[in-house]
Amino acid sequence: MTLDSLTPPFEPGTVWLAGAGPGDPGLLTIHTVNGLRRADAIVYDALVDKRVLELANPSATLDYAGKRGGKPSPSQSNISDRLIALARDGKRVLRLKGGDPFVFGRGGEEALALTEAGVRFRIIPGVSSGLAGIAVHGIPATTRDTNHAVVLATGHAADGEILEWARLARTGAPIVLYMAVAKMPAIVEGLVAGGMAPETTAVAVHAATMADEQVVETVLKDLPRLAADGTIRSPAVVAIGAIADFREKIVSHLITNRTPTDA
Structure with a gap:
């Protein structure tokens, strides 16, 4: 058994809503690490440590979607639209959020948007920050x-x-x-x-x-x-x-x- 074999297939045209944990790459889950290695496009938040992004597939596109209080940032609808567009383009899309995507991470909103658009997705929990x-x-x-x-x-x-x-x-x-x-x-x-x-x-x-x-x-x-x-x-x-x-x-x-x- 290998660590890679523990993770389910990452199919083209799907999105993984994944948690990057509190920052330390050692606290990533195996699923998230393998998602980073397999993704064609990574849409990541402001609190994702740069060391985590260094684990990404070298050919993957990195798309910053950080939302920080008081600073210019993309709207939630724009981020959701971006995920949908990338998936419809046949990409393996990793939506990477600090902590856990379903704990104050707006993962629920993105899951609803993907569902309404007919895009299949997987939820990869993370260590809550x-x-x-x-x-x-x-x-x-x-x-x-x-x-x-x-x-x-x-x-x-x-x-x-x-x-x-x-x-x-x-x-x-x-x-x-x-x-x-x-x-x-x-x-x-x-x-x-x-x-x-x-x-x-x-x-x-x-x-x-x-x-x-x-x-x-x-x-x-x-x-x-x-x-x-x-x-x-x-x-x-x-x-x-x-x-x-x-x-x-x-x-x-x-x-x-x-x-x-x-x-």
């Missing part, structure tokens, strides 16, 4: 002693976001934030309004598993200030609550690539 980013720094999503549930939330909230954050706080579950740095004042205001203590432990991880990774240990009330002064930078995942406290129990023996800062 939010969960992996905190795990490598000693923060589990759940433990039997701290929590039986965890909230995964994006900072890209709709209208009435303060009220929504207050509702999440009332669940009592720890919260893991994705794409939240720019919205930190409203998020913290809502969480405190919902009853979360201002001194609740928070840990932010910037560029998890990548060369410029940074870990900031703080408390809930200080998150807006640290985001405003650049101590916490995008892209970052932020763990808030009992799971962040757990890190202190194991961090003395935890091997990581970066030394955390206490802010």
Whole structure:
């Protein structure tokens, strides 16, 4: 048995919606690695590490489709149209997203667009950036002693976001934030309004598993200030609550690539 034999056929005229994990190429799945090697066209996001793209088929076209807050970027409809056009041209199309395509990755929207266009596709899950980013720094999503549930939330909230954050706080579950740095004042205001203590432990991880990774240990009330002064930078995942406290129990023996800062 070879690693290549573990992956299903990548048929011409189909799309793979694949996750690239949090950044470190070592955290790619075998299916995604083989997809990179077989694809004729790779449509990739801003958070896909360049080392991942170095694994691509040398003859594949690389099509950047990154969406970054506050910067010019293609619309979701344009990206979906591009996937459809490439597949109809008979290409093996790899749609490569940071993390997992179905966890705040708009993979669901693209799956619907492909279905409506009659294009066959395969979903290749990836290691979620939010969960992996905190795990490598000693923060589990759940433990039997701290929590039986965890909230995964994006900072890209709709209208009435303060009220929504207050509702999440009332669940009592720890919260893991994705794409939240720019919205930190409203998020913290809502969480405190919902009853979360201002001194609740928070840990932010910037560029998890990548060369410029940074870990900031703080408390809930200080998150807006640290985001405003650049101590916490995008892209970052932020763990808030009992799971962040757990890190202190194991961090003395935890091997990581970066030394955390206490802010």
